[in-house]
Amino acid sequence: MTLVSKQAGRHSLPSLAGLELLASAVVLLDADGQIVYANAAAENLLESSLKALSRQTLSAQFLNPGELDNICSQAREHKFSDLRQDLMLERAGRDALHVHSIVSVLDEPAGHILIELREHLQHLKLDREERILDQSQVNKELIRNLAHEIKNPLGGIRGAAQLLEMELPALHAGQLREYTQVIIKEADRLQTLVDRLLAPHRRPHIVGDVNIHEVLERVRSLMLAEFPSGLTILRDYDASIPEFRGDKEQLIQTVLNIAHNAAQALASRIDNGDAEIVFKTRVARQVTLAKVRYGLALDLHIIDNGPGIAPQIRDRIFYPLVSGREGGSGLGLTLAQTFVQQHMGVIECESRPGYTDFRILLPLP
The missing domain is CATH 1.10.287 (Helix Hairpins)
Incomplete structure (x- = not known):
């Protein structure tokens, strides 16, 4: 394989332009093992931009880079044209990546290596x-x-x-x-x-221009008015997220339902004064939502430090009339899921004791 390139960066690597469309992560390393290119899927997988990754080693992104380093060394010694291997790459403070790696050595520029990483869990x-x-x-x-x-x-x-x-x-x-x-x-x-x-x-679906941070600020005001003490709502916003077309009132109701459920689960921590909810926004790239591939998507997280969702209902929390608390109607999350799906998005949940994360993905223009 031959690549003609003099500088790092998407615009200076026209021969790699097609890699931006791939769902799998692709990283190009120079002869010193430093990253000179990463496609959009790689940025999403590594949770960092090409600018931030550039001139770092890929090994530096993981706690156990031994196997990956060994594969790259063998590639530079021309022991194979390409090697396919399953890896578990550990990351500080985040879940480990279970990936299938494909490592190829390039003829030109000499010593450069192209690595493709596919998450095993993606198709699941x-x-x-x-x-x-x-x-x-x-x-x-x-x-x-x-x-x-x-x-x-x-x-x-x-x-x-x-x-x-x-x-x-x-x-x-x-x-x-x-x-x-x-x-x-x-x-x-x-x-x-x-x-x-x-x-x-x-209710009709009323579409207009939506700024997601205006939605979150509205919900934050409502929540703090209802829970004036004992609850902290933190903001972790990506200010670069563009406006998109959507139903603002439905999105407010969606976030409010999730945040209100979180606050009710945090009742004991609110009494202790250490309850916390985080509103976090990011941009995800090359995302499949409702069987459609989008280049950009809003990645919204509503995170709380409550007791977590009971394992026996964790897979059914979006079903109607399923509630984790006595007296709950079990409709809040059902409505939230309906509103998200009307925006061609998906909503999912990760929960364990001390940490619950509701993640909403919506397509961006």
Whole structure:
């Protein structure tokens, strides 16, 4: 393989322009093992820009670079034209990368090595997202049909209880009215639940220009007004994120539902004064959302230091009426997922004791 290049940087490597379109990470090392090129997927994988990576060694990105260094040394000694090997690359303070590596030595420039890294979990993640999307569509149809079936007889039950109350004999009206009031109040409660189930399908999707940080600041104000002490909401924003087309009110409701759930899970830490929620925004590159590939996507994280989500419901938290706390309706996350999907995005969750991260990915222009 031959590459004609004199300087590092995307614009000075026209022969590598096609690598920007790849979903797998590609890194070019010079004869000294320093990074002179990384495509967008590599920037995303290594969580750093080409500018920051340039002239660093790839080995410096990991805690256990031995195997990777050994492969590169063999490549420079021309022991193979290309080598494929599975690696687990450990990183400080982050999850280890389980990758399939393809290392190729270049004829020109001499001593340069091209490394391709493919995450093993990537295809599993895509399959999982497709299953979640399909399951969500089925759930929405089931909920909508069930809610309509409940709504009609519910009105009849309430009306019959009101008529019965009017016909009660005066002698026992006070005592018997307690029973009719129970029927009416429970019918009203179920009506409210049905209305919430149908809410996402009733409200029109109003699209306009959205600044995600305005959305987050609005939610932050609402949360701090409700929890004025004991809760800290930290900002970790990427100011370069552009505006995009979306429904601002739906996105506010989405973030608010997640943040409110987090605050309720943080109740004991709020009492202790050390509860923390973090709003973090980044740009992700070359992302597949709802089976469509996007060059850029908003990568929004809502992180809390609460007790984590119970393992027995962790895989079902976006299902309707599934709640991790007593008295919860189990609709907040269902609505959040519906609103995110209406924006062609995905929402996922990672949780363990002391750390819960809801991640929202939305396509950017």
